[in-house]
Amino acid sequence: MGYNGVLNGAGTGNVLNKDPLFVNAANHDFRLLPGSPAIDAGSNVFNSITQNTPLDGDGDGSVLIDAGAYEAQGKRI
Numbered sequence: 001m002g003y004n005g006v007l008n009g010a011g012t013g014n015v016l017n018k019d020p021l022f023v024n025a026a027n028h029d030f031r032l033l034p035g036s037p038a039i040d041a042g043s044n045v046f047n048s049i050t051q052n053t054p055l056d057g058d059g060d061g062s063v064l065i066d067a068g069a070y071e072a073q074g075k076r077i
Helices: 044-050
Strands: 022-024 029-032
Touching: none
Parallel strands: none
Antiparallel strands: 022 029
């Protein structure tokens, strides 16, 4: 088990078992560093629940919610 809560997850194009690049997980700072695979990796389908404003965290012009507790700071579009 790596960085995920899903055992034997299936599919491609996901961030399972990749280092999420937290700022400092040992000190409970779970913000995402630039280049994190979790940036813009979530689904906006669930945004109606969280009411977060997604940002273009990776600068590719696609505004998707991040996977994880905190939205990485990027450009508002």
